[in-house]
Amino acid sequence: MVIGAGFTGLLTARVLAGHFDRVTVLERDELPAGAxxxxxxxxxxxxHGxxxxxxxxxxxLFPGVRAELAAQGAPVFDFGAGFATRLPYGWAPRRPVGIEVQSFDQTHLEAVLRARVRDLPRVELLDGFTVEGLHLSADLRRAAGVTGHRRADPGRTPVRIEADLTVDATGRRSRxxxxxxxxxxxxxxxxEVPSPLVYSSRMYELTGDQVPDWLVAFEMTLxxxxxxxxxxxxxxxxxRLVSLVAPADELPPPRDDEALRRFAxxxxxxxxxxxxxxxxPVSPVYRCVVGGNLWLRYDRLPSRPDGLLVLGDAFCAFNPVYGQGLTVAALQARLLARLLRTADGPGRLAHRFQRRAARIALVPWLTATAADRGWxxxxxxxxxxxxxxxxxGILRRLPDEPELYTRFARVQNMVASPAVLLRPLLGRPVRRAEGCAVARLCGRVTRRHPRSPPSAGIWR
Ligand SMILES: Cc1cc2nc3c(=O)[nH]c(=O)nc-3n(C[C@H](O)[C@H](O)[C@H](O)COP(=O)(O)OP(=O)(O)OC[C@H]3O[C@@H](n4cnc5c(N)ncnc54)[C@H](O)[C@@H]3O)c2cc1C
Structure with missing residues (x-):
């Protein structure tokens, strides 16, 4: 059973469908048919990127999703060529870096994934169902399902649904x-490492002659x-979906167009x-408080019920300005697929999964919080x-060093370990503090052999 049919819940359902006779996804919202x-x-x-x-x-997990989104208009392009990125110390070099990315509306991504999951024969998507509690075995050692109610039921009659494995994918506000x-x-x-940032976003339509030469514009906060x-x-x-990002007291209110333009x-x-x-403008202005970085250390629980997993934002949520949440959730879903191939039952899975999922979260957590501690x-x-x-030190050099930027882009896109950023440092005396910092970021790089690639599983 998966609680939550967001991005994480859908990927998890896809993974579980390969290993269980029946997978039920419970979602509080009434799910729309399309985007x-x-x-x-x-x-x-x-x-969202x-x-x-x-x-x-x-x-x-879902072959052909990229092409399906592309057919709906979502462009596929080279990260270095398509992004106009303003870094804290200058512009990022604008040239191809060999990394293909796609930009899309998040509702379209979810609609495409949802349709794929609905088509899986072993999966049932039960929407309009609010989960309100965990159902445990009498000795409290095993999660045995959930209790909840149908939203359409005015009497909120409690319903119990049993499961061998229960997955919490209810996001940042998980209960x-x-x-x-x-x-x-x-x-x-x-x-918790807080951030005061707020997003203020609006959709705009451009006519053909107004279309700019970038596909994504990004200005990084530091x-x-x-x-x-x-x-x-x-x-x-x-x-184009445009978002202005700033601490709450600096960003003008959503209805004040003129002030928002002045801010931009x-x-x-x-x-x-x-x-x-x-x-x-083809939408109102929407404001969202991002809420910083939050990691619930399920991996460190002294005791936990068997048969209970926590994935995605419900486990570790990042300040979204670093664009890591979806990818970390996807890495966790892939981890689950790998563990299920070798697990001898859902019971013993929880401990191993949560420990390894923490390893996946660690590098993104360190990079996001290293920046956000500046708040x-x-x-x-x-x-x-x-x-x-x-x-x-790296950010200062990026505007003038295209080759370093290519490596940075690979790290940023999580297709390379931060160890690849060591090389510019090795060209000059490495300050001890920097060496230690990289070692932490890379997980397994040792101080004695800083060139050796990290053996931690997440880069494979
Ligand atoms: C402003 C903003 C911008 C972002 N930009 C990016 C970006 O550029 N790149 C990126 O990778 N990430 C980005 N993120 C983060 C990304 O949105 C999240 O990491 C991702 O959506 C997490 O997915 P999830 O499925 O874990 O949680 P959610 O998307 O929160 O889904 C949880 C689901 O559970 C359901 N649910 C909750 N409680 C219950 C209950 N009791 N019973 C039943 N169902 C329940 C909810 O209705 C929902 O459908 C951004 C986040 C924000 C806020």
Missing amino acids: AHRSGLPQARHP MLARGARIVED LPGWLTAAGLPSPRRL PPSVDRGGAAITVDGTR ATLRSPHFAEVMERGR SAGPASRPARMTRSFLD
Whole structure:
């Protein structure tokens, strides 16, 4: 059983369908037939970019998805050539880097995946069903399903659904910690690195002669010095979804068009203001508080019920400005597929899965939080300072070093380990702090052999 039919839930259902006789996906929302917004997916109002690594996994699980989205207008292009990226210390070199990416509207991606999952013979998608608690075996050692109610039922009659394996894919606002506590079980420790950023997004239509020479425009934030930025993506031939990003108290209210335009003009990239000036708005302005980075350490629970897994944002959610959430969820779904091939039953799976899923989350967590610790005035820990100093050193060099940018783009798209960024450092004396920071980022790179590739599974 999978709770939540978001991106993670759909990928997980696809994986489980290869190993179980019956897979039930429970979703609170009434799911639309095609690409449409729904209340459980508020983030779809805002630009989403899937890193190349995530897109490859999705394509492996659902062959032909890229072509299907392309047929709906979502462009496929080279990351280096199609992105106009304003980095904190200058423009990213604009040339091909050999990494294919695709930009799309998030509702279209989910509609395509949902249709594929609905077609799987062993999967049942039960929408309009709100899960309200975990059902456990009498000795509390095994998750045996969930309890919930149909949204259409005014009396909220409790319904129990039993399962051999229960997966929480309910996203950042998962209520699983509370359900565990209510059952008298330990709940996971919360690791939080906050960010004050807010997105303000609107869809624009451009006529043929107004179409710019970029497919994605991105301006990176790097607190505390660069505290505002933006993202604009091409969702099809003429539409661009534009987002302005800043701390809540700096971003004008959604209804104040003039102030939003003035704000866009303060960015170092002119692309957002250009689209807002020339394009025709075809949606209201939507605002979203991103909520920073949150990791619920299910991997560290002293005891957990067997048969219970947590994936996607419900396990570890990142500040979305770094575009990592979908790819980390896809990597976890792939991990689950690998473990299921060797597992001897759903019971023993939970411990192994959660430990390895934590390894997947670690590098994205370190990169996101190394930057986001710049939002807090308090002193950062030594490892955080080292990681930040390494990141800063690389970012300073990118505008003038196209070859380094190509490697950085590979790391950013999670198709290469951060170890590939070591080479420019090795050309000059490596500061000890930098070496340690890279070692942490790479997982297994040792201080004695910093050139050796990391053996941690996530890069395979
Ligand atoms: C503004 C913004 C921009 C982003 N941009 C990017 C980006 O560019 N790239 C990227 O990789 N990631 C991005 N992300 C992150 C990305 O959206 C998430 O990582 C991803 O959607 C997580 O998917 P999920 O399925 O784990 O959770 P969700 O998408 O939150 O799905 C959870 C599902 O569970 C359902 N549910 C919840 N509770 C219950 C319940 N009790 N019973 C039944 N169903 C329930 C919900 O209705 C929902 O359908 C962005 C996020 C935001 C907020």
